[in-house]
Amino acid sequence: MIKVSVMYPNNPGARFDHAYYRDTHMPLVKARMGDACLKYTVDKGLGGGAPGSAPTYVGMCHIFCDSVESFQASFGPHAQEIMADIPNYTDLTPVIQISEVVVA
Amino acid sequence: MIKVSVMYPNNPGARFDHAYYRDTHMPLVKARMGDACLKYTVDKGLGGGAPGSAPTYVGMCHIFCDSVESFQASFGPHAQEIMADIPNYTDLTPVIQISEVVVA
Numbered sequence: 001m002i003k004v005s006v007m008y009p010n011n012p013g014a015r016f017d018h019a020y021y022r023d024t025h026m027p028l029v030k031a032r033m034g035d036a037c038l039k040y041t042v043d044k045g046l047g048g049g050a051p052g053s054a055p056t057y058v059g060m061c062h063i064f065c066d067s068v069e070s071f072q073a074s075f076g077p078h079a080q081e082i083m084a085d086i087p088n089y090t091d092l093t094p095v096i097q098i099s100e101v102v103v104a
Numbered sequence: 105m106i107k108v109s110v111m112y113p114n115n116p117g118a119r120f121d122h123a124y125y126r127d128t129h130m131p132l133v134k135a136r137m138g139d140a141c142l143k144y145t146v147d148k149g150l151g152g153g154a155p156g157s158a159p160t161y162v163g164m165c166h167i168f169c170d171s172v173e174s175f176q177a178s179f180g181p182h183a184q185e186i187m188a189d190i191p192n193y194t195d196l197t198p199v200i201q202i203s204e205v206v207v208a
Contacts (some may be wrong), residue, residue: 001114002150003147005147007160014182018206020139022207023205026151028205034190040207041205041207041208042205042206042207043107043109043203043204043206044203045201045202045203045204045206046106046172046202046203046204047172047201047202048200048201048202049199049200049202055203056111056199056201057201060203061207062169068150068151091127095153095160096152096153097149097151097152097153097159097160097161098149098150098151098152098153098159099147099149099150099159099161099164100146100147100148100150101145101146101147102125102126102146102147102148103130103145103146103165104145
């Protein structure tokens with residue numbers, strides 16, 4: 001299993017609508033990807049490792065798929081529509097990483 | 105529920121022993137934290153968002169707890185022992201983030 005992590009840097013002054021991300025954007029991603037998205041998780045940054053420090057990422061999602069190929073096959077055809085929704089909740093550019101799930 | 109993400113930057117030339125991390129270090133963390141660690145996951149970086157690009161993080165773990173307080177109460181007393189094990193698998197300094205789990 002692989003996960004695609006989409007991580008939005010916690011830049012000062014940036015806009016990020018957590019409610020829209022949770023209630024509208026991520027359900028859109030799941031609806032378009034269908035069963036190829038085995039599950040997804042959403043995080044809201046609270047802090048860093050040191051007490052009182054800021055989180056590195058204001059928000060993150062992790063999309064779980066059987067393989068990189070199944071992610072690409074299910075996300076690719078809808079990428080344009082999904083990307084077009086991003087300005088509705090943020091002006092940030094996310095860091096994207098694909099990982100192998102070693103311990104699920 | 106909160107998650108503590110420990111993310112090791114994919115620095116060129118750095119050392120990271122994925123097998124030790126999976127088989128020895130993370131079980132040590134779980135053993136010391138006990139039930140306060142509801143679960144943990146481990147990731148191995150495969151790539152970035154662009155085809156052929158490198159992952160931002162070579163490895164990550166995410167430790168799930170009921171609250172920041174339960175993490176601190178269970179990890180804190182063993183932090184010294186757990187930190188002392190880090191050189192056994194890496195010479196990297198991780199990025200640490202605490203997040204609220206919005207969608208589990």
